[in-house]
Amino acid sequence: MAEDEGGAADSNVLRNKRDATRYQILVQIAERQPAVSQQEVADAIGITSQAVSDYLQDLVKQGFVQKHGRGRYEVTKEGVDWLISQTDRLQEYVQHVSTEVIGQVDIETALATGDVESGQAVSLSMVDGTLQATPGSTGGATAVAVTSAAAGEDVGVTDFEGVLEYDLGDVTIISLPRVDDGGSSAVDPSTVADYAADHDLVATAGVEAYAAAQAADLDPDVRFGTPTAVQEAATRGLDVLLIAVTNQLAAHTEKLRDQNVSYEMVDAADH
Numbered sequence: 392m393a394e395d396e397g398g399a400a401d402s403n404v405l406r407n408k409r410d411a412t413r414y415q416i417l418v419q420i421a422e423r424q425p426a427v428s429q430q431e432v433a434d435a436i437g438i439t440s441q442a443v444s445d446y447l448q449d450l451v452k453q454g455f456v457q458k459h460g461r462g463r464y465e466v467t468k469e470g471v472d473w474l475i476s477q478t479d480r481l482q483e484y485v486q487h488v489s490t491e492v493i494g495q496v497d498i499e500t501a502l503a504t505g506d507v508e509s510g511q512a513v514s515l516s517m518v519d520g521t522l523q524a525t526p527g528s529t530g531g532a533t534a535v536a537v538t539s540a541a542a543g544e545d546v547g548v549t550d551f552e553g554v555l556e557y558d559l560g561d562v563t564i565i566s567l568p569r570v571d572d573g574g575s576s577a578v579d580p581s582t583v584a585d586y587a588a589d590h591d592l593v594a595t596a597g598v599e600a601y602a603a604a605q606a607a608d609l610d611p612d613v614r615f616g617t618p619t620a621v622q623e624a625a626t627r628g629l630d631v632l633l634i635a636v637t638n639q640l641a642a643h644t645e646k647l648r649d650q651n652v653s654y655e656m657v658d659a660a661d662h
Contacts, residue, residue, distance in 0.1 A: 404477045405484065412438065413455075416446050417474050420456060420464050427464045498549045503540040511536050513548060517557040519591070520627035524548055531556060560625040562647060562654035563590065564633045566640055567599050575602035583607035583634065586657070590632040594621050596643065597636030604634055622646040 404411045415436040420427050429447070433440040447464065450456040455470030466474070501524035507513060514530025516523050524536065524546050532555040540546035563586055568577050584607040587593050594613035595601045604611050611634075613620045621631050621643060635643060640656075647654050 404481065410477070412436070412442075413446060413450065414474065414477055416443060416450065417455065417466055417470055421466045421471075421474070424465045425459060425463045427462060429462075497551070498537060498547045499534075499551075500545050501534075501548050503542055503544050503546045505542045507536045507540050507546050509536055509539045513546075515548070515551075515555050517555060517628050520560075520624060520629045522555075557628045559650075559652055560591070560627070560629040560631060562621060562625050562631045562633055562652060563657060564635060564640065564643065564654055565603075565657045566635060566637050567597070567603060569636055569638065570599050574599040575606060578603050580607040584609065587632050589630070591629040592624055592631045594624075594631055594633045595635070596633065596639040599636050600634040618642045618646045622650055622652065625652040626650050 404414045416432060419432040419435050423431065429440045429443045433443045447456060447458075450470070451458050453469075455467055455473060457465045457467050459465060499522060501513070501515065501522040503513075504523050504525045507524060507526055511526060512528040513524040513534055513536055514527055515532040515534055516525065516530060524534065530553070532551065532553040534548035534552070535550040537547040537549050565578060565583065565586065567573075567575060580603070583603055587604075587607065587609055592612040593604060593609055594617045595604050595611045596617045601611065601614060613624075617633065617635070617639075621633050624631050625647065633643060644654065
């Protein structure tokens with residue numbers, strides 16, 4: 392495989408700007424070959440058309456690109472081999488960053504209950520489904536702030552120690568038949584309103600369920616993506632009333648069982 396005076400075959404495109412540009416140009420040629428517009432390549436990678444022309448001449452000399460006439464180029468086997476070698480190294484680097492760098496820095500977002508400085512120890516708690524960070528390390532679960540924040544602002548925290556203790560929320564599910572079997576009319580609005588008063592959130596799954604909530608003078612907190620939303624809310628300690636059409640129940644109960652969240656089924660026909 393051809394090499395230039397800088398040892399291109401052994402270089403890393405993240406360390407060498409010239410090789411990084413060659414890499415991008417080769418990729419652009421491979422995508423467009425054989426008809427290659429130097430201006431399109433220049434626009435794609437953010438350099439001038441003249442610079443692309445200069446690089447192309449160099450790539451042809453190195454044997455990475457063949458020229459078949461004006462504006463017609465093709466990446467050679469040597470060029471493909473070089474691209475593969477650099478891509479493999481990039482993939483190895485990305486894997487390293489993902490698993491050994493980012494994976495070691497587990498940062499969560501909390502709501503500051505008081506003024507917090509970066510590097511300060513904080514105590515963690517779960518309140519109304521939101522992770523909260525209180526200055527000081529007197530709680531059972533602690534962390535270290537990685538950003539500064541005023542009271543009421545979001546703050547990044549890491550280096551967790553201890554156990555964050557809180558109870559999972561409960562889910563009550565009012566099941567409704569489809570519209571052709573009665574829909575929202577199958578449940579008494581006052582029953583829905585009474586259940587809602589004892590829960591932190593109301594979620595509806597299906598138009599019939601939304602109509603039942605409206606009849607009870609309720610504005611649902613969640614109407615879309617309810618299987619995941621209800622599960623997430625319950626695992627954060629919130630009690631949820633879910634009004635759902637029967638054909639949507641399985642998707643919700645499966646999610647809840649996955650997180651060991653308890654739930655009670657209420658048949659609308661019984662009320």
